[in-house]
Amino acid sequence: MKSLLNRAMRFTNKLFGPIHTISTAAGLFLWSIIFAAIFFPSCQKPSNEIVSPTFTSDARLVSTDNPNASEVMNMYSGLSSKTVWELQQARAATARYRDLKNAIKDGYTNINVDVPNMGHHFMKSSLVDGVFDIRHPEILVYNGIETGHPELVAVEYAVPLTDPMPEGFTGSTDVWNGTSGFPLWLVHAWVWKYNPDGVFNWTNQAVDLD
Numbered sequence: 001m002k003s004l005l006n007r008a009m010r011f012t013n014k015l016f017g018p019i020h021t022i023s024t025a026a027g028l029f030l031w032s033i034i035f036a037a038i039f040f041p042s043c044q045k046p047s048n049e050i051v052s053p054t055f056t057s058d059a060r061l062v063s064t065d066n067p068n069a070s071e072v073m074n075m076y077s078g079l080s081s082k083t084v085w086e087l088q089q090a091r092a093a094t095a096r097y098r099d100l101k102n103a104i105k106d107g108y109t110n111i112n113v114d115v116p117n118m119g120h121h122f123m124k125s126s127l128v129d130g131v132f133d134i135r136h137p138e139i140l141v142y143n144g145i146e147t148g149h150p151e152l153v154a155v156e157y158a159v160p161l162t163d164p165m166p167e168g169f170t171g172s173t174d175v176w177n178g179t180s181g182f183p184l185w186l187v188h189a190w191v192w193k194y195n196p197d198g199v200f201n202w203t204n205q206a207v208d209l210d
Contacts, residue, residue, distance in 0.1 A: 093135035130163035153193035
């Protein structure tokens with residue numbers, strides 16, 4: 001366990017540079033969640049009826065000056081209409097988690113992974129299994145925790161490396177990371193905070209980790 005934690009921390013420092021220090025206790029807590037989820041998986045997620053949201057199918061680029069949440073998806077260009085629709089499903093399913101209290105109430109826990117240009121990570125360990133479910137992201141990413149004004153900025157999907165890399169969203173733009181140092185396939189989707197580098201980019205220069 002200690003060697004795995006050291007490996008994860010070395011990776012984090014190498015990939016992201018100086019970050020908030022993750023204590024040994026916090027790291028052990030994170031790894032206990034991950035391994036419990038992998039080796040003692042919960043039941044399959046129940047299927048959910050997909051309700052089609054209203055969206056702009058051509059995903060045209062609009063003003064990038066401090067957009068509100070309803071404009072975020074319209075700001076991404078180069079995505080197929082189906083991919084945009086899928087991302088809207090992620091938005092619709094996580095809208096209630098813009099209020100952090102609802103996320104905590106529903107089982108998301110702060111795992112003390114705080115990364116500049118990414119955010120503060122809250123994981124629901126019971127969702128970490130071999131299923132990619134657009135409407136049930138395993139991780140929610142917030143900014144503004146330290147200032148007392150938490151803002152949901154992204155959702156993140158996590159699937160154990162013991163399973164094949166998920167097909168994920170339609171198309172090839174969602175590049176899954178399987179070399180993070182954690183035993184997980186990971187991908188971010190910036191559906192609540194516009195990312196000028198792309199909706200699936202690993203980091204977001206607009207997130208300051210406050």
